[in-house]
Amino acid sequence: MSAPVLTFLRLITLFLKNTAGCINSPYTTYRKLADGKTDSRQILFIFLLALCYFAFASAVRVGIRHPYLLTFKLNQLILGGVSGFAGMIAYLFIMGRLLGSVSRFTTLCLLWAYTLLPTIMWFFTTSFVYLILPPPRTLSIWGKLFSVVFIAYSLAILLWKLILYYLTLRFGLRIGLAKIGAVSMILAPIICIYSILMYQLRIFRIPFL
């Protein structure tokens, strides 16, 4: 087998292993990811997953009969997603420098990229459910039951996301809980502004972070 194929296989194996690790034991996995010994090119698969979601969401929202609108929507979503990712990395890197942390840029990118897994998963499942059971939900027993299950699922994904966010700051910036709290307090209004901006530009109704 040629070298590029072997590299590809090695990276995809690494990605799948770390994805399983983020699901089953995020703490151990993030500790390993943060030590800087792993190949950071594996995040390409996360970006590829996000791209697949953007293409799927564009097709669901616009339909496949309008190639111009479809391309426009896809570009909008990519732009929104990339700006959110770049903004978060820039923010974390600057905060790390201000707090005197010795964080590496590539390590931060790698750790934050893996926090996109819950986001991609939630957005994918929500768009699938939108196709199978289009809203609005009714006040029937099935509507109520679905609502409780959907909220429980969303909360579980949110908790997973929060854990990965915490671990990114803990291992990426090497800071304690008090500083993580402070960084998050400053981050919260920035995320609010980003969310409003994305909503007003009709890119994301819920921020893709």
Next chain:
Amino acid sequence: MNLIKDKTYRLLVDKMHEVASIPPQQVGPFTFLYKRLVPYFKFYPWRSFAVISSFTAFFLYLLLGSILVRLVSVLQFGF
């Protein structure tokens, strides 16, 4: 010399470096509570997520009623 080459010794040194790279988490008077809670998220995260999210969702339904159903409709449009 033999000790340095020993596999178990190297594993122990690696583990020591790993643990020492970040100082242990201290949260003042709540450190004990923190140390009790964290293992549930460290080693059985989905079990904890499932329990917390299910109870919270049920509690939110009791608290909000039909508003929760409307909220889900809004969230479903949110992708």
